[in-house]
Amino acid sequence: MNIIQKTGLGLFLIGFLVWIATLTMGKFTLTDQVLKDNLKPNHYEQLRPSLAPMLNKTYATPFGFNDDLANTIDQVNRGYKIQNQMDKAINDSYAFALTKAASHGIIREANVPLFWASIGLAIVGALINILAGLRKLPGIKNDHIYHNSTTSRGWLGIIIGTFLIVFYVIIYFFPQYIANWTFLVDPLSRALSGTPASQWFLYGTLYTLAILVMGIRMLIKYRHNRYQQVRTVSVMFFQLSFAFIIAEILIALSLPYYDFKNMWPLDYDFFFEWHLDSLTSSGRLGMFMLVWGIALFTIGVPLFTYLYGKRWYCSWVCGCGGLAETLGDPYRQLSDKSLKAWQVERYMVHGVLVFVVVMTALVLYTYFTGQSNIGPISSYSVRSIYGFWIGALFSGVVGVGFYPLMGNRVWCRYGCPLAAYIGIVQRFKSRFRITTNGGQCISCGNCSTYCEMGIDVRWYAQRGQDVVRASCVGCGICSAVCPRGVLNLENAAPGSRVLIAPEVLTGNDMLRENHKARMTDTQN
Ligand code: SF4
Ligand code: SF4
Structure with missing residues (x-):
């Protein structure tokens, strides 16, 4: 670490400590x-x-x-x-x-200077540390990643993970203890929505800042790679505009809070009575939000996933994906690549999808009939079980808190019902695939190592077989880290995907197989 990076880290840590100290002020x-x-x-x-x-x-x-x-x-x-x-x-x-x-006391009266001395200073420090990366030549440098305790489940990684877990538990279940932090962002909240900051505004602000600051790190780290730059700018844009600024302006206009890019079943309370009532009682815009939300998962998902695969949402638009791809990027190598993990992942993620479908059916039953129970099952109990275990514990506490322990896509891989739904479309009816030129593969394993979804990409590359996995989020990092240019993210006719390589393909065999498959597809 050079002197500029050390200065940046020092300023970040001072800002962070002041931020913690503000909890005891007032x-x-x-x-x-x-x-x-x-x-x-x-x-x-x-x-x-x-x-x-x-x-x-x-x-x-x-x-x-x-x-x-x-x-x-x-x-x-x-x-x-x-x-x-x-x-x-x-x-x-x-x-x-x-x-x-x-x-x-001081936390109320000096909230603006305290904001700059804490969060502001931490941002400046992080940016100085990150911008120092421009002094290096373009190209991915993952040197010492397994010798750094932050990125290899060492003591620093465990401390960071513990901090994130405690933060999520407090913000979900004990927000009263961090009321002081909301004073720091009160002026921003009042400027955007005209209301004082709640714990959720504080969370949204920190979430957006994390994506923006770590997004700049991604832009510098992958500045030689156009695909990485475009998709990073995309998640930064969608988080800042759709999830943060527009949603807050809607509140200022006395309209319901709405994130136009979020959709059911990830947005699991979309069909809850209070949400439907707030949309249907908010005039034309409210009705538009309702129709938009339904159209996104009924038309948007099949159409865009057919055209571009899962990446159109998971790697370009989604807020959870945005945080995973920016704040979580240093931890992508920690994902479990074993077959066992793949098995567990399929049961869990599709189990959550079934759970959310059943819960939503019960919610709608209650909405239209006024009955809260079907037999002994109460729709209110089912939704509170889902909200606690999946909505809060899994997506937040585990989903982000476990970045430094299990990789950056724990939630997307094992828990996100929307990822499960889009994954099914991607697997069976999509133009997306990662093509592999098997003859060029030197089996270095970089692609598998840095696949955040735990896909053993090398296994496919060695056979010259296309990667067409439901879980692949199309982040493109496997392709970016491949030293031989073996992997290519492509969209073409679904039937031309090489799903089972007849034999181990080498050299131009792969091109011939692809051509044959495409011709067959065209004739059909
Ligand atoms: S296979 Fe490649 S593109 Fe797909 S999730 Fe893994 S690293 Fe990303
Ligand atoms: S990174 Fe490239 S060369 Fe290395 S194993 Fe993967 S496909 Fe083969």
């Missing part, structure tokens, strides 16, 4: 006004007497504040249970809203 005082502004009127009446000892008491950290708050609400609910009045129990989560409203 004070928390619950007042009657805070309660009135944030609780439903009936809950205010129910909780006000029990919360009296907390009123006007100043807490130095969100931890003590939230301990007392949670204990009081628990006590009130226990009272209702004893009196057999569970219909009065308070199940709404007020912790985040009350913590944020009760907060005061």
